[in-house]
Amino acid sequence: MRDLFNLDNQVVIITGGNGQIGQEFSRILIEYGAKVVIFDLKINQEFLEKYDDLYYYNVDITKRKQIEDALVCVKEEVGIPTTLINNAALDFPPNSTGDVTGPFEKISEDTYDKIMEVNVKGIFLCCQIIGSEMARNEYGSIVNMCSIYGMLSPHPEIYDYKNVDGEEWNKPCLYSISKAALLNLSKYLAVYWAKKKVRVNCLTPSGVFNHQDSRFLENYNRSIPIGRMADVSELDGAIIYLVSDASTYYTGNNLIVDGGWTAW
Numbered sequence: 001m002r003d004l005f006n007l008d009n010q011v012v013i014i015t016g017g018n019g020q021i022g023q024e025f026s027r028i029l030i031e032y033g034a035k036v037v038i039f040d041l042k043i044n045q046e047f048l049e050k051y052d053d054l055y056y057y058n059v060d061i062t063k064r065k066q067i068e069d070a071l072v073c074v075k076e077e078v079g080i081p082t083t084l085i086n087n088a089a090l091d092f093p094p095n096s097t098g099d100v101t102g103p104f105e106k107i108s109e110d111t112y113d114k115i116m117e118v119n120v121k122g123i124f125l126c127c128q129i130i131g132s133e134m135a136r137n138e139y140g141s142i143v144n145m146c147s148i149y150g151m152l153s154p155h156p157e158i159y160d161y162k163n164v165d166g167e168e169w170n171k172p173c174l175y176s177i178s179k180a181a182l183l184n185l186s187k188y189l190a191v192y193w194a195k196k197k198v199r200v201n202c203l204t205p206s207g208v209f210n211h212q213d214s215r216f217l218e219n220y221n222r223s224i225p226i227g228r229m230a231d232v233s234e235l236d237g238a239i240i241y242l243v244s245d246a247s248t249y250y251t252g253n254n255l256i257v258d259g260g261w262t263a264w
């Protein structure tokens, strides 16, 4: 059984690898034997220096040329990529401000473009450039990071406490739309590349604990049967499964790790 989850010889590209989930995924994938390549806008030198098998490239996933150039370097310096984790995204935690969290009717087109550019076009480009490389090599796994808010509407009552002094705060619909797009992109590409032995799936977590404010936590935790947010390490099993040969017959699917959120 241990061999089933072994990631020796795997070269994993993870976008947004410097974020909360990206760092945890990098850590656990390296522990299971993979070489991990982070594509991100920013570097965390201290984190990078912790692991011999961790590599970093400064890549904006909305820029085709940057992804293409970085892929050439990865192939030369690290190896042929076997996994792509599309993890980078713009999210809007409860302390976010601006028109994106205001009333639906007032969200500007600029805001729409900015979020779709990263959360959808960025993933589209990474799949085109890195996914097609894996298809040429006839081996690979793509994991698109979705969210329960890409499957369901956010529950407005969770955020009601933020509606003070006549200001309206909404969990942005743009985040939900962008994540919903990944559910179909994953199914489409799973079919498109099935014979090329590239599997494409979504991983859908509910909220991960990151020291959110107590009012938010109180409301949010009531919405989860398990009664608390996930610890980031509770996604480890799912990512190891999706990246490893334990999931060779799993494609076009959505692995939901949500503490029961979508069960009621």
Ligand SMILES: NC(=O)c1ccc[n+]([C@@H]2O[C@H](COP(=O)([O-])OP(=O)(O)OC[C@H]3O[C@@H](n4cnc5c(N)ncnc54)[C@H](O)[C@@H]3O)[C@@H](O)[C@H]2O)c1
Pocket (backbone or CB within 6 Å): 015, 016, 017, 018, 019, 020, 021, 022, 039, 040, 041, 042, 059, 060, 061, 062, 086, 087, 088, 089, 090, 091, 118, 122, 145, 146, 147, 148, 204, 205, 206, 207, 208, 209
């Ligand atoms: N944290 C949660 O509770 C939660 C829940 C469900 C789904 N998710 C999803 O999981 C993924 C990771 O979430 P997180 O909380 O770790 O995010 P995070 O905000 O901590 O990290 C996101 C990373 O993406 C990078 N990034 C942003 N724009 C980029 C670009 N144009 N090019 C390259 N890199 C870019 C950022 O620099 C950052 O390092 C996201 O897709 C998110 O939507 C998170």
